[in-house]
Amino acid sequence: METFSDGVFAIAATLLVLEIGIDESSRDVGRDLLDLWPSYLAYATTFMTIGIIWINHHHTVSLMVRVDRTFLFVNNLLLMVIAFLPFPTRIVAQHLNDDGARAATLAYAATLVVTAVIHQVYWQYARRGRRLIAPGVPDSALRGVDLAYLPGVPMYGAVLVVAFFSPLTAIFLTFAIAAFYLPSAALFER
Amino acid sequence: METFSDGVFAIAATLLVLEIGIDESSRDVGRDLLDLWPSYLAYATTFMTIGIIWINHHHTVSLMVRVDRTFLFVNNLLLMVIAFLPFPTRIVAQHLNDDGARAATLAYAATLVVTAVIHQVYWQYARRGRRLIAPGVPDSALRGVDLAYLPGVPMYGAVLVVAFFSPLTAIFLTFAIAAFYLPSAALFER
Amino acid sequence: METFSDGVFAIAATLLVLEIGIDESSRDVGRDLLDLWPSYLAYATTFMTIGIIWINHHHTVSLMVRVDRTFLFVNNLLLMVIAFLPFPTRIVAQHLNDDGARAATLAYAATLVVTAVIHQVYWQYARRGRRLIAPGVPDSALRGVDLAYLPGVPMYGAVLVVAFFSPLTAIFLTFAIAAFYLPSAALFER
Amino acid sequence: METFSDGVFAIAATLLVLEIGIDESSRDVGRDLLDLWPSYLAYATTFMTIGIIWINHHHTVSLMVRVDRTFLFVNNLLLMVIAFLPFPTRIVAQHLNDDGARAATLAYAATLVVTAVIHQVYWQYARRGRRLIAPGVPDSALRGVDLAYLPGVPMYGAVLVVAFFSPLTAIFLTFAIAAFYLPSAALFER
Numbered sequence: 133m134e135t136f137s138d139g140v141f142a143i144a145a146t147l148l149v150l151e152i153g154i155d156e157s158s159r160d161v162g163r164d165l166l167d168l169w170p171s172y173l174a175y176a177t178t179f180m181t182i183g184i185i186w187i188n189h190h191h192t193v194s195l196m197v198r199v200d201r202t203f204l205f206v207n208n209l210l211l212m213v214i215a216f217l218p219f220p221t222r223i224v225a226q227h228l229n230d231d232g233a234r235a236a237t238l239a240y241a242a243t244l245v246v247t248a249v250i251h252q253v254y255w256q257y258a259r260r261g262r263r264l265i266a267p268g269v270p271d272s273a274l275r276g277v278d279l280a281y282l283p284g285v286p287m288y289g290a291v292l293v294v295a296f297f298s299p300l301t302a303i304f305l306t307f308a309i310a311a312f313y314l315p316s317a318a319l320f321e322r
Numbered sequence: 323m324e325t326f327s328d329g330v331f332a333i334a335a336t337l338l339v340l341e342i343g344i345d346e347s348s349r350d351v352g353r354d355l356l357d358l359w360p361s362y363l364a365y366a367t368t369f370m371t372i373g374i375i376w377i378n379h380h381h382t383v384s385l386m387v388r389v390d391r392t393f394l395f396v397n398n399l400l401l402m403v404i405a406f407l408p409f410p411t412r413i414v415a416q417h418l419n420d421d422g423a424r425a426a427t428l429a430y431a432a433t434l435v436v437t438a439v440i441h442q443v444y445w446q447y448a449r450r451g452r453r454l455i456a457p458g459v460p461d462s463a464l465r466g467v468d469l470a471y472l473p474g475v476p477m478y479g480a481v482l483v484v485a486f487f488s489p490l491t492a493i494f495l496t497f498a499i500a501a502f503y504l505p506s507a508a509l510f511e512r
Numbered sequence: 513m514e515t516f517s518d519g520v521f522a523i524a525a526t527l528l529v530l531e532i533g534i535d536e537s538s539r540d541v542g543r544d545l546l547d548l549w550p551s552y553l554a555y556a557t558t559f560m561t562i563g564i565i566w567i568n569h570h571h572t573v574s575l576m577v578r579v580d581r582t583f584l585f586v587n588n589l590l591l592m593v594i595a596f597l598p599f600p601t602r603i604v605a606q607h608l609n610d611d612g613a614r615a616a617t618l619a620y621a622a623t624l625v626v627t628a629v630i631h632q633v634y635w636q637y638a639r640r641g642r643r644l645i646a647p648g649v650p651d652s653a654l655r656g657v658d659l660a661y662l663p664g665v666p667m668y669g670a671v672l673v674v675a676f677f678s679p680l681t682a683i684f685l686t687f688a689i690a691a692f693y694l695p696s697a698a699l700f701e702r
Numbered sequence: 703m704e705t706f707s708d709g710v711f712a713i714a715a716t717l718l719v720l721e722i723g724i725d726e727s728s729r730d731v732g733r734d735l736l737d738l739w740p741s742y743l744a745y746a747t748t749f750m751t752i753g754i755i756w757i758n759h760h761h762t763v764s765l766m767v768r769v770d771r772t773f774l775f776v777n778n779l780l781l782m783v784i785a786f787l788p789f790p791t792r793i794v795a796q797h798l799n800d801d802g803a804r805a806a807t808l809a810y811a812a813t814l815v816v817t818a819v820i821h822q823v824y825w826q827y828a829r830r831g832r833r834l835i836a837p838g839v840p841d842s843a844l845r846g847v848d849l850a851y852l853p854g855v856p857m858y859g860a861v862l863v864v865a866f867f868s869p870l871t872a873i874f875l876t877f878a879i880a881a882f883y884l885p886s887a888a889l890f891e892r
Contacts, residue, residue: 135325135705136376139332142709146717146785147336154793161793161802165809176782183778186706208373212366215336223344223351232351239355325515326566329522337526398563402556405526413534413541422541429545515705516756519712527716588753592746595716603724603731612731619735 133207134193140211141186144218148175151222170228173303174240178221180310181244185214185251192277196258197266206254213247228299237299241292244306248284255281324383330401331376334408338365341412360418363493364430368411370500371434375404375441382467386448387456396444403437418489427489431482434496438474445471513587514573520591521566524598528555531602550608553683554620558601560690561624565594565631572657576638577646586634593627608679617679621672624686628664635661703777704763710781711756714788718745721792740798743873744810748791750880751814755784755821762825762847767836776824783817798869807869811862814876818854825851 152171154164189210199207220240227236258264259274287309295302342361344354379400389397410430417426448454449464477499485492532551534544569590579587600620607616638644639654667689675682722741724734759780769777790810797806828834829844857879865872 135328136332138705139329139709140336142706143333143336143713144339145781146710146713147340149714149786149788150340150717150720152789156796158797158802160805161797162805162808165793165805175786179782179785180778183781187774204377208370211335211373212369215369216339216365218339219342223355226346227348227351232348235350235352235355238352325518326522329519330526333523333526334529337530340530394567398560401525401563402559405559406529406555408529409532413545416536417538417541422538425540425542425545428542515708516712519709520716523713523716524719527720530720584757588750591715591753592749595749596719596745598719599722603735606726607728607731612728615730615732615735618732 133199133204134190137189137193137207137211138186140215141182141189144215145179145182145186147218148178148221151175151218151225167229168225170303171225173307174221174225174228177303177307177310178217181306182214182217184310184313185247188251188277188280192255192258195266195269195273195277196264198264200264203254203257203264206250206257210247210250210254213243213250217243217247224299224303228303233299234295237295237302238292241288241295241302241306244288245285245292248288252281252285324380327379327383327397327401328376330405331372331379334405335369335372335376337408338368338411341365341408341415357419358415360493361415363497364411364415364418367493367497367500368407371496372404372407374500374503375437378441378467378470382445382448385456385459385463385467386454388454390454393444393447393454396440396447400437400440400444403433403440407433407437414489414493418493423489424485427485427492428482431478431485431492431496434478435475435482438478442471442475513579513584514570517569517573517587517591518566520595521562521569524595525559525562525566527598528558528601531555531598531605547609548605550683551605553687554601554605554608557683557687557690558597561686562594562597564690564693565627568631568657568660572635572638575646575649575653575657576644578644580644583634583637583644586630586637590627590630590634593623593630597623597627604679604683608683613679614675617675617682618672621668621675621682621686624668625665625672628668632661632665703769703774704760707759707763707777707781708756710785711752711759714785715749715752715756717788718748718791721745721788721795737799738795740873741795743877744791744795744798747873747877747880748787751876752784752787754880754883755817758821758847758850762828765836765839765843765847766828766834768834770834773824773827773834776820776827780817780820780824783813783820787813787817794869794873798873803869804865807865807872808862811858811865811872811876814858815855815862818858822851822855 152168152175154161154168158164220236220243223232223236224240227233255277259277262269262274265274288306291302291305291309294305342358342365344351344358348354410426410433413422413426414430417423445467449467452459452464455464478496481492481495481499484495532548532555534541534548538544600616600623603612603616604620607613635657639657642649642654645654668686671682671685671689674685722738722745724731724738728734790806790813793802793806794810797803825847829847832839832844835844858876861872861875861879864875
């Protein structure tokens with residue numbers, strides 16, 4: 133399961149760059165490159181967000197001793213939304229500067245909310261009654277993951293609300309969440 | 323063999339997202355995103371279908387003790403049709419809403435039938451007379467895989483027939499097959 | 513070295529499908545799908561060719577006990593031409609049916625000749641005086657690889673010559689070479 | 703961490719080929735293929751540069767005994783710029799022959815400078831006071847890496863300066879750096 137999952141994470145993150153581009157017939161390459169800043173911002177935000185989810189996924193799998201059919205189904209749903217992220221990222225990159233900014237950012241934030249919900253279901257299913265958890269793992273380790281997963285849905289829910297009023301603020305907020313959580317998620321991996 | 327195979331499965335699944343997109347000059351991003359529902363449906367259907375085949379592939383390889391040249395040839399054919407799936411998926415995504423729906427869905431279903439046939443040949447070649455099977459594997463495990471592989475060709479054959487009359491029904495049927503078989507295929511992996 | 517190499521092989525093979533496509537505004541999807549046969553032929557030919565090279569690469573690496581800087585440089589050159597193959601494949605797919613067929617097929621065959629030459633250099637460098645070969649490997653194993661590598665350059669050289677006169681024959685010849693060599697290359701892996 | 707990192711390196715290198723292409727409606731395929739030389743040059747230069755960074759990354763990770771949150775954050779930044787390289791590579795490929803050459807080459811060189819800076823921070827963070835280094839690693843091995851990393855920032859800084867005056871020279875210089883350093887970076891891996 134891990135090879136396939138790791139592959140999907142790495143490929144989804146690396147495919148993001150394909151969404152960035154300028155017109156081949158561009159007359160002012162320098163200016164067009166600067167005008168692409170929404171693409172760069174969307175790229176960095178999603179890349180770091182995938183990085184966080186990957187680190188969390190890796191850590192939780194290391195706590196498990198077995199999987200069952202429901203869990204594998206949920207894991208596949210999780211990979212399906214991760215692999216989908218390059219699409220709303222491109223929509224944001226293309227429309228953060230125009231009339232479509234609100235719709236684009238709402239689609240982006242909604243995808244992140246769905247991702248956070250599935251990731252929470254993924255963890256709670258494995259953790260409830262220690263269903264899939266290895267015997268040697270202390271309860272404190274489970275509570276540590278609980279705390280790390282707790283803010284996911286409300287945070288991205290807040291991004292969704294902000295997106296209604298200010299698309300740009302919503303993207304910066306997502307960026308800040310990723311920049312803040314990336315090193316703390318990384319802590320698990322020590 | 324497994325590294326290469328796993329890589330092809332993960333990459334084919336993740337490349338599917340590249341087939342989804344709206345016109346960069348879109349005037350109504352929100353509406354265009356909703357109109358893309360055939361793309362989302364095709365994406366989810368193929369992603370889950372690749373997930374099933376991957377789990378089955380992984381399980382059968384774990385039962386084998388050796389491979390031979392014919393088997394590697396068949397395995398390569400299987401990877402070739404798996405890696406091909408993003409193409410008919412995109413055709414369905416682009417044309418499920420227009421006059422091309424029948425041709426697109428027939429091409430999609432035909433690819434799945436070919437995949438199921440090659441996957442069946444792949445398994446029967448390894449299993450007949452326990453040609454490639456490890457000595458310790460009980461016959462009951464082989465019969466379990468037989469049962470799991472049995473419905474593949476007739477099911478996707480039925481999808482092909484349905485595609486003549488109702489493309490949309492055919493796609494929903496493929497989706498239902500994947501959603502139903504994904505957790506049961508996952509059972510092997512325990 | 514193997515992780516990186518395996519990744520490049522699997523990704524290059526799977527990216528080939530991105531080169532196949534019909535116009536989104538197609539009026540006759542069924543006919544357009546049939547007219548794409550040069551794409552299907554080019555896809556299958558290159559996919560199987562990459563499969564052969566991967567199997568050979570894997571086998572030769574398994575015979576080595578160490579690598580040196582020159583070898584790694586050559587290995588990187590080999591990966592660079594493998595990762596390049598999707599490009600001439602697409603050119604053939606686009607132009608096998610029009611006036612550009614000869615130029616496209618020559619570019620394709622030339623890339624295969626370069627690949628075969630680099631692959632031969634890769635093997636001869638490792639093998640000469642058993643420079644990188646593990647002590648336990650018998651000379652007969654080395655001669656087996658010699659024989660397998662011998663026809664590469666002349667065969668693809670012949671394809672290059674045929675491409676001048678009949679592009680379509682050249683592609684079918686490449687396909688036949690791959691279909692013939694894939695199972696015999698696979699023999700190494702037993 | 704290594705699976706994800708290796709995946710990103712291999713995928714970024716292999717995606718480069720997607721940036722090369724001729725117009726499907728090309729009337730003179732042979733000539734158009736020759737006119738693509740900036741694409742081939744940019745492809746080879748970036749492919750080899752990613753190869754060098756990958757070998758260095760692999761070697762330094764092998765010297766470490768643990769990672770911490772700051773290091774993982776920096777590693778993620780490094781992967782983010784590596785995965786970004788296909789974009790400036792395409793800009794160079796598209797505009798090395800026209801008025802946009804200077805802007806394109808400056809963007810390319812600037813990305814390489816940022817990559818070299820982050821790679822230096824990555825190494826210095828791990829190495830200072832042997833923060834993450836395994837106990838058995840001799841100081842001489844660390845000084846060897848120091849020497850290998852030293853020229854990175856000034857070299858790519860020089861490329862940036864040259865890009866102001868002659869874009870083509872800057873690209874050839876980057877190519878020469880890669881061709882020269884690839885085998886010496888490879889030395890670590892023995």
